[in-house]
Amino acid sequence: MTLARREKPAPVAHSSGGVAVTCHRLIHIYPTATGDVVALSGVDLDIAAGEMLALVGPSGSGKSTLVAILGGLMQPSAGRVYVGDHELSRLSTKGLAALRGGTVGTVLQGAERNLLPYLSLSRNVWLAQRPAARLAGRRLDPPEALLDLVGLAGAGARRVGELSPGQRQRAALAQGLAAGPGLLLVDEPTSQLDASGRDEVIAALTTVNAERGTTVVVVTHDDKVGARLGRAVTIRDGRVGAEGRNGRDFAVVAGDGTLQLPPETFAAFPAGTLFEVDHTDQSITLRASTNPSSPAVNDGARASDGPDPTA
Template sequence: MSGGVRVVTRGLVHIYRAEGHDVAALSGIDLVVAPGERVALLGPSGAGKSTLLALFGGLMRPSAGRILVGEHEMSRLTEAELDAVRGAEVGMVLQGAARNLLPYLSARGNVEFAQRAARRRGREVPDADTVLDLVGFPPEAADAPLAGLTPGRLQLLAVAVAVSCRPGLLLGDEPTSQLDHGARDVVLDALAQVNARWGTTVVVVTHDPDVAAAMPRTITIRDGRVGAEGRAGEEFAVVSADGSVPLPPHALAALPPGSLLRLHEDGDRWVLVLEEGDGDG
């Protein structure tokens, strides 16, 4: 039975103030992540990826719309309830390993500290060595000072801390961005192990196409909306709730504004066909 949780958003909108103006970071996200999925969020800087991840984790509240993590509608929870959800059901790896760790504790000490609140509530959690082994952290370094650890090992430890209470959802904001290729692949394997052995739902933000390729599903965010989805390396456009179909940049280059497309049914598929001679070019 999967240990992962389902994530659902409906009409998700997030607006923030910048230089006296309202800016829409997200403009109506409709999305379902199934329990136990591994998903990469892609898109250019400023597209809204990290904002969406923060909303998943209850670090911010949406301006409008709904977001459900498991049975919890995040926008309706009190701060105390959000703290409880983050402590038990959602693990998060913030960008930069140092932001996730206490420098004066060892690797084992960091995992045990992250479990303290859950243990006080009577929640059963795996022992620290089990968590470190799950992510592939070397046992000989479990009690070493953090100052002597490589960037790759620090990032593995950040993942271990995030999953120390065996959450149903693991969120990672660019978890491999500061690593070389070898260390990156080790961290990706750790995420896959957590998913495979515990069934944890994994969602990561990334700019790295190799990281995206390691995920069974990719979701591209463009201008605050879901612009495309990828499954097994193939990209698909996504029909929005209002019926619009955002096209990827390479398609827009071939189909400038004003192009006329005909939609027709072809067996069990719907096909868009460009009308020759139409468009503004």
């Protein structure tokens, strides 16, 4: 396995509508009756203004916790997080409420959790706009324009029960966009949709990003969704893992110096595998140890039992 030095990807030009996000050594611990649970363990992450990013990983990996912190819904146990010019730990309760009412829009998992079934779609969006509408000088799009943006033109008078699952999810996106946020956080928007509904939601998110410049962060367990958003960051055991960009996988050097490899690596080289390391100025080569005295891993299988990773 050879890791050649690569130049950082050239920055992408984005509209000024989005805000940047930076997480530095982010930690979050949930106290429970049986002991503390570490949901996030030193997350370092940079998201450019106007970027589309997928947070990919299995249930319980820390994705939703990270998004809740970015949205100002909970405070981390340690570390710093910046959304635009705001360091969230320095904001008061009122400041966090203002952030959620304007700068950040959050779409919860399950479209119905975001929408009131007894109101029309236009009234749902209008109701979400009310806090931001009270701010002096704030101009907001009419609800019908936001519904049009997500592919629901002419549907403003309809109610949630009249919509298909994909349409309901897009209506939830319009509600999340109600206050014109620079950052849109979307939790598992395609988990209960068929392929057609999934494609409609991804198309709507892409349109929002392209036309408004909104920074879009999507939580998903679906690798296919991650691949279509351009950049996918894997979250495993509360840590940022490997990264995918435009269909290519990259290993990531974390802030603590550890090397985060693509998740498929773990199937061939389980935890405890020893690697010999050779490195030059331009590359690093990892070779699974062939030393017979290497410690056994995974019920007696030795590190040398796996396939040869040398590229």
